[in-house]
Amino acid sequence: MTQYAAIIYSHDGDWTSPEEAETTKAYAEFSENQAAVIRGGAALHPTSTATVVKVAGGRGGDVLTTDGPFVEAREVLSGFYLIEADDLDSAVAIAAQIPGAWDGAVELRPVIQFG
Structure with missing residues (x-):
């Protein structure tokens, strides 16, 4: 496999807010129905909480x-x-x-298994 x-x-929502309760319920149902193939996963907080990190000049440069x-x-x-499936x-x-x-x-992307 x-x-x-x-x-x-998807839209930039706050998945912890009451306005997203119906959507989070749908995700919970998906997770329950597909528990046999789900190997991990997570929801992310809105982009307003993001911090973008860059290293100027490459490795060892200013952060x-x-x-x-x-x-x-x-x-x-x-x-x-992270799901497991027989094929695409x-x-x-x-x-x-x-x-x-x-x-x-x-977006589906095959995972490279190292080691």
Whole structure:
């Protein structure tokens, strides 16, 4: 079986707020229904809580940080699942059930297994 990162792009919401209760319930149902193939995952706080880190001049250079989102976008990285599937078609079928795919997008990327 192959592991896939199911990277969720959706609106920039605060998943802990009461306004997102219906959506978080849908994610809980997905997680329960797909527990056999989920190997990990997490929701992310809104982009307003982000800190962007860069190293000027490459390794060993000055560390620069910027608060908040790097770019304005309608859809942002809002969370991910690590899923296991027999093949890409199976992974697509699973990803289509992630609520973020209904009004945003889910990017599937095979995971490289080191060691």
